[in-house]
Amino acid sequence: MNSSMERPYVVGIDIGGTNTVFGIVDARGTIIASGAVKTQVYSTADEYVDEVCKSLLPLIIANGGVEKVKGIGIGAPNGNYYSGTIEFAPNLPWKGIIPLAAMFEERLGIPTALTNDANAAAVGEMTYGAARGMKEFIMITLGTGVGSGIVINGQVVYGHDGFAGELGHVIVRRDNGRLCGCGRHGCLETYCSATGVARTAREILAARTDASLLRNIPAESITSKDVYDAAVQGDKIAQEIFDFTGTILGQALADFIAFSSPEAIVLFGGLAKSGDYILKPIQKAINDNILKIYQGKTKLLVSELKDSDAAVLGASALAWELKDLKD
Amino acid sequence: MNSSMERPYVVGIDIGGTNTVFGIVDARGTIIASGAVKTQVYSTADEYVDEVCKSLLPLIIANGGVEKVKGIGIGAPNGNYYSGTIEFAPNLPWKGIIPLAAMFEERLGIPTALTNDANAAAVGEMTYGAARGMKEFIMITLGTGVGSGIVINGQVVYGHDGFAGELGHVIVRRDNGRLCGCGRHGCLETYCSATGVARTAREILAARTDASLLRNIPAESITSKDVYDAAVQGDKIAQEIFDFTGTILGQALADFIAFSSPEAIVLFGGLAKSGDYILKPIQKAINDNILKIYQGKTKLLVSELKDSDAAVLGASALAWELKDLKD
Numbered sequence: 001m002n003s004s005m006e007r008p009y010v011v012g013i014d015i016g017g018t019n020t021v022f023g024i025v026d027a028r029g030t031i032i033a034s035g036a037v038k039t040q041v042y043s044t045a046d047e048y049v050d051e052v053c054k055s056l057l058p059l060i061i062a063n064g065g066v067e068k069v070k071g072i073g074i075g076a077p078n079g080n081y082y083s084g085t086i087e088f089a090p091n092l093p094w095k096g097i098i099p100l101a102a103m104f105e106e107r108l109g110i111p112t113a114l115t116n117d118a119n120a121a122a123v124g125e126m127t128y129g130a131a132r133g134m135k136e137f138i139m140i141t142l143g144t145g146v147g148s149g150i151v152i153n154g155q156v157v158y159g160h161d162g163f164a165g166e167l168g169h170v171i172v173r174r175d176n177g178r179l180c181g182c183g184r185h186g187c188l189e190t191y192c193s194a195t196g197v198a199r200t201a202r203e204i205l206a207a208r209t210d211a212s213l214l215r216n217i218p219a220e221s222i223t224s225k226d227v228y229d230a231a232v233q234g235d236k237i238a239q240e241i242f243d244f245t246g247t248i249l250g251q252a253l254a255d256f257i258a259f260s261s262p263e264a265i266v267l268f269g270g271l272a273k274s275g276d277y278i279l280k281p282i283q284k285a286i287n288d289n290i291l292k293i294y295q296g297k298t299k300l301l302v303s304e305l306k307d308s309d310a311a312v313l314g315a316s317a318l319a320w321e322l323k324d325l326k327d
Numbered sequence: 328m329n330s331s332m333e334r335p336y337v338v339g340i341d342i343g344g345t346n347t348v349f350g351i352v353d354a355r356g357t358i359i360a361s362g363a364v365k366t367q368v369y370s371t372a373d374e375y376v377d378e379v380c381k382s383l384l385p386l387i388i389a390n391g392g393v394e395k396v397k398g399i400g401i402g403a404p405n406g407n408y409y410s411g412t413i414e415f416a417p418n419l420p421w422k423g424i425i426p427l428a429a430m431f432e433e434r435l436g437i438p439t440a441l442t443n444d445a446n447a448a449a450v451g452e453m454t455y456g457a458a459r460g461m462k463e464f465i466m467i468t469l470g471t472g473v474g475s476g477i478v479i480n481g482q483v484v485y486g487h488d489g490f491a492g493e494l495g496h497v498i499v500r501r502d503n504g505r506l507c508g509c510g511r512h513g514c515l516e517t518y519c520s521a522t523g524v525a526r527t528a529r530e531i532l533a534a535r536t537d538a539s540l541l542r543n544i545p546a547e548s549i550t551s552k553d554v555y556d557a558a559v560q561g562d563k564i565a566q567e568i569f570d571f572t573g574t575i576l577g578q579a580l581a582d583f584i585a586f587s588s589p590e591a592i593v594l595f596g597g598l599a600k601s602g603d604y605i606l607k608p609i610q611k612a613i614n615d616n617i618l619k620i621y622q623g624k625t626k627l628l629v630s631e632l633k634d635s636d637a638a639v640l641g642a643s644a645l646a647w648e649l650k651d652l653k654d
Binding site for chain 2: 136150159161164167170182183260263297298
């Protein structure tokens with residue numbers, strides 16, 4: 001934040017399959033202006049970027065103009081930090097390799113960095129949230145899928161190709177594992193995402209006959225939120241679903257700790273907000289499965305960023321480390 | 328190697344459960360003098376360090392004296408890079424936390440760094456071997472156990488506590504996994520170490536009745552070398568043992584790639600020298616299990632360091648990055 005006096009703001013853009021949200025953020029992590037556009041309605045990336053700029057530029061001008069903005073950070077599926085491109089993103093309408101960072105730089109004259117949403121979340125947590133001051137932690141995002149951002153030595157791990165940190169696709173069940181959207185079987189995200197929880201609910205309800213509040217909901221429309229609500233009301237099956245989910249996640253986290261021995265694991269997303277229903281079985285499975293040398297050393301934390309702000313804050317945080325374009 | 332003109336040598340010390348080997352190494356990775364002492368015969372760490380110094384110092388003096396040595400690097404089980412200590416090493420005779428790096432610095436006046444043997448192997452491979460010029464790779468050592476050294480951004484990953492990178496203890500079999508020396512079940516090293524291979528041989532021979540050259544050896548004394556020799560002679564069961572071992576290792580490596588997306592995985596140790604018998608099933612299991620985004624990107628390499636030299640070279644390589652004690 002060396003030049004934060006002259007350039008006090010950064011812009012965060014979070015590109016989701018449905019919506020794109022963006023905001024202007026100050027050094028304390030306050031979003032001082034924000035907006036959104038639909039992601040899916042633009043058939044070309046050029047039209048899409050034009051539209052985002054058309055909505056974003058007035059906000060920038062109202063807050064002192066382009067010269068007040070240090071940089072733009074973008075969180076996007078399949079984002080490659082090194083090249084600033086998104087590559088073959090299955091949930092976005094534009095095919096192939098899209099040089100998104102360069103497209104924003106050209107239009108706005110502001111240096112732009114891009115990475116995937118989980119890496120952006122990790123940078124956001126390190127800059128404004130639960131991982132402030134930490135140099136070694138792993139961010140796990142529990143949403144529709146399971147994403148991860150790994151920080152080692154104070155830097156996000158991007159790997160040799162810009163795509164490191166896909167811990168949602170570590171295989172946790174080699175035999176009879178659930179089919180994953182990636183085409184393989186047994187990935188962590190098929191069990192520990194919000195959709196994984198709903199899948200577990202349907203499996204348990206179908207395999208058993210004991211009573212559950214969840215039986216009042218058509219099986220195909222059960223969500224992880226329904227499971228949480230039932231658990232809070234004392235529903236045994238709902239609590240068991242969280243135990244099952246947390247145990248698998250905790251077992252996987254114990255292995256991740258053997259990789260980078262982080263100071264903390266930070267959980268983000270709706271599931272992480274389910275309190276002790278999910279945190280207790282996660283912590284128990286970590287304790288039961290961790291190598292003795294790591295026992296009791298790694299903190300299990302929940303994100304401190306507000307759900308609605310986290311994506312924009314995370315993306316924006318990337319931009320603090322950018323150099324000026326002329327440099 | 329900035330001051331290699333004035334201080335052209337480093338010392339590498341590899342501490343094993345049975346033997347300690349050490350050598351003086353030049354910038355090209357040539358061992359110009361070496362020696363060894365028994366590790367187990369000294370009841371206190373002080374006596375042990377005294378003895379190593381007594382053997383090492385004449386070699387140093389014969390090669391220009393202490394002022395020609397840039398630093399000492401030590402590879403030791405349970406070595407903590409941050410503190411220069413070995414901590415509760417199960418295979419060493421000295422209990423508790425031993426400040427080994429400081430003990431050498433005091434006696435010889437030479438700056439000393441210490442880490443575990445697999446991390447030292449990774450630094451050795453990066454300095455003198457198959458990973459020269461690489462900034463992102465994972466070293467896997469296949470010996471009595473399975474060790475690992477992870478390099479990200481050109482630096483060994485030590486984690487927040489100095490103990491990162493115990494990939495031999497990632498759980499690869501959650502159900503009915505083999506009991507590991509660490510007290511848990513299903514660790515990678517129970518399958519893919521030299522002892523794991525011998526264990527697989529005994530299991531398969533006991534469970535089946537088909538002929539094998541391995542049946543000529545008493546079951547309890549079969550080694551991974553015996554399995555290799557039988558495989559070379561066309562023994563089907565021996566080849567199957569390598570297939571089984573390589574498949575489990577390749578599956579695990581596919582998960583490791585999802586963590587740090589390395590440019591290469593470098594295998595070291597006797598098993599890694601078994602050529603295509605082990606490399607083919609490893610590569611096949613990587614290909615079959617890897618997330619599409621990483622497909623075909625990470626090279627599978629075998630260490631280029633001579634077995635007998637690798638431990639000393641690896642330890643010595645640590646020392647090139649040390650600062651002078653007065654700094």
